[in-house]
Amino acid sequence: MxxxxxxxxxxxxxxxxxxxxxxxxxxxxxxxxxxxxxxxxxxxxxxxxxxxxxxxxxxxxxxxxxxxxxxxxxxxxxxxxxxxxxxxxxxxxxxxxxxxxxxxxxxxxxxxxxxxxxxxxxxxxxxDQLTQTLNRVSFNDTVKREMNSAKLNGTDLSIIFLDIDHFKDINDQYGHDCGDSTLVAVARLIKETLRKSDTIFRFGGEEFVILVSQMDLENAELLARRIRTAIECNILVYDMKPIKVTASLGVSTLHSDDSFDTFIKRADHAMYKAKGKGRNQVVLAY
CATH class of the missing domain: 3.30.450.40 (GAF domain)
Known part of the structure; x- marks a missing residue:
């Protein structure tokens, strides 16, 4: 019914x-x-x-x-x-x-x-389709957003610039496929060292940037040293040949008066100082 x-x-x-x-x-x-x-x-x-x-x-x-x-x-x-x-x-x-x-x-x-x-x-x-990290396109907006959040909430924000040492030699000696394998391996090692809240970018070529929220300079230095060690201790095997890979890192933490440019350039300059001092090391920017 x-x-x-x-x-x-x-x-x-x-x-x-x-x-x-x-x-x-x-x-x-x-x-x-x-x-x-x-x-x-x-x-x-x-x-x-x-x-x-x-x-x-x-x-x-x-x-x-x-x-x-x-x-x-x-x-x-x-x-x-x-x-x-x-x-x-x-x-x-x-x-x-x-x-x-x-x-x-x-x-x-x-x-x-x-x-x-x-x-x-x-x-x-x-x-970045090769390394499955964020790319340069998203870098500026992400860093600016995290800077604003850190300043608003009074929390720490640090940044690590990383450059693979002698990457051109790897490409020249073993070929670009080996270079690509090196980039993938380094990106994987970085990711395995990071927290879930940290962000990794492929900044260009053989350079990566890691953005770490709620972490001061001292702890960011410890993180950078762990990343450096993980890369140095990993032996990349390509075409049955072992390849030793190292990286140089620069670390900076956000200052209250930092602009976007001063924040990232301080870490970038520290990374180049690490390369100038002999590579395979971490340099802090105060």
Whole structure:
């Protein structure tokens, strides 16, 4: 039997689906998109929190209070992996709610796919494809943003310039493929030494820059020395030949009166001083 209440219920759900679909078209930011989805479906499927993870972007988003009961969905559109979404609350989800949720998640997939593709394009534009580090394009904006944040919050910010020693000789003696392998290996060794919050850029050629937040000059020096040691102790094997690689590093920390230019040039000059003093060493800029 079909009653007026059934019609009203169907109409309400369809109206909310339409509203949800429109709302999900308004942003290409992951957190905003997921917050819109969560808030719009909450009257239909009440929940206290959501968690979203996306390994492609090394992303974890959590909103609300973690609760006892949850339901999780791996999201995918075609061949595109879109991460995993979990809803949580203090009592179990019933089958009718799960059926409805799976239906509503279909409305999320393509906005989420568009968001993923958009951020993949941004990531590619900002990434050095050989070493998978950030590139020079993103350097200025990132450093300026971190400088402003450090000055506003009164926190430390340090920067390390690194240049691979005798890189031209490696290219000339062993070829550019070996040079590329050297760059990849050095980038990997740097990444393995850094914290998750630190940022590495390929600044150009054989030069890398590491931006370390909430770290003073003394600790940045220790980090630079660990990086130098890791590179020196690693033997690169190319075409069955062992190749010894070393690097020269310059370290600077942010001063309250620093401009963008003075901050980075101080570390750059320290790096060139390290090369001038014999290479394979760390020099501080006070």
């Amino acid at each position: 079909v009653s007026d209440s059934d019609f009203q219920s169907t109409y309400t759900v369809d109206a909310q689906r339409f509203e949800l679909s429109n709302a999900l078209q308004t942003t290409l930011e992951f957190k905003k998109l997921l917050t819109i989805f969560s808030s719009k479906i909450n009257s239909l499927i009440p929940h206290n929190a959501y968690a979203y993870s996306n390994t492609l972007f090394d992303m974890e988003i959590n909103q609300g209070v973690v609760s006892k009961y949850s339901c999780s969905y791996a999201l995918k559109a075609g061949d595109q992996e879109l991460g995993e979404l979990t809803l949580m609350r203090n009592h179990k989800f019933v089958d009718e709610e799960l059926d409805l949720l799976e239906n509503l998640l279909c409305l999320l997939l393509y906005p989420l796919k568009n968001t993923t593709l958009y951020h993949q394009a941004l990531k590619m534009a900002a990434t």
